[in-house]
Amino acid sequence: AQKVTQAQTEISVVEKEDVTLDCVYETRDTTYYLFWYKQPPSGELVFLIRRNSFDEQNEISGRYSWNFQKSTSSFNFTITASQVVDSAVYFCALSEETSGSRLTFGEGTQLTVNP
Amino acid sequence: DTAVSQTPKYLVTQMGNDKSIKCEQNLGHDTMYWYKQDSKKFLKIMFSYNNKELIINETVPNRFSPKSPDKAHLNLHINSLELGDSAVYFCASSQDLIQTQYFGPGTRLLVL
Numbered sequence: 467a468q469k470v471t472q473a474q475t476e477i478s479v480v481e482k483e484d485v486t487l488d489c490v491y492e493t494r495d496t497t498y499y500l501f502w503y504k505q506p507p508s509g510e511l512v513f514l515i516r517r518n519s520f521d522e523q524n525e526i527s528g529r530y531s532w533n534f535q536k537s538t539s540s541f542n543f544t545i546t547a548s549q550v551v552d553s554a555v556y557f558c559a560l561s562e563e564t565s566g567s568r569l570t571f572g573e574g575t576q577l578t579v580n581p
Numbered sequence: 582d583t584a585v586s587q588t589p590k591y592l593v594t595q596m597g598n599d600k601s602i603k604c605e606q607n608l609g610h611d612t613m614y615w616y617k618q619d620s621k622k623f624l625k626i627m628f629s630y631n632n633k634e635l636i637i638n639e640t641v642p643n644r645f646s647p648k649s650p651d652k653a654h655l656n657l658h659i660n661s662l663e664l665g666d667s668a669v670y671f672c673a674s675s676q677d678l679i680q681t682q683y684f685g686p687g688t689r690l691l692v693l
Contacts, residue, residue: 503684509686510684566678567612567614568626
């Protein structure tokens, strides 16, 4: 069965600090997909990144970067030089090839960036 | 321009009523979903349709019935609403199975 754990329930930082959001997953499939979504206070769910299990390359997009390590079953998300607008709930999610299109979400990490 | 839209955005109703939430996507996607987000922000899939065919039906009370009149629409009808149905319901769509899912703005349902 697939499972996603985001152990950090809440994180509070001061603007310009770097912050890493942890995500650990469990799956028996060899082919799977990992995602990060952002849910700002306005409530919508915004797609950030998708990574398949065969691609362990780290990715950088502006101030955002992702570290995928199959050896530790982790897919961590780092925000560099955080800004107040980064304040949101961030969800990590997993989809297995054998379980169809089901997205299993972690419980989310509430990030608060203070000015 | 909206990719995935839901109506209504807010829904306040009495226990025992029947209500529907509509979802439309203009992305040309083949797969659509309903997710429920509870008061603790936990997101869980309810249903998934691919080319108008039901492919995922999680352990959801049969008071909940999805209907897909065409590939661009997936509606959710809820009978005999209960207090515990209060939540935010998100519709999503993807090009196909296993592809990235794009979410609608959510419908906040409050059952009194």
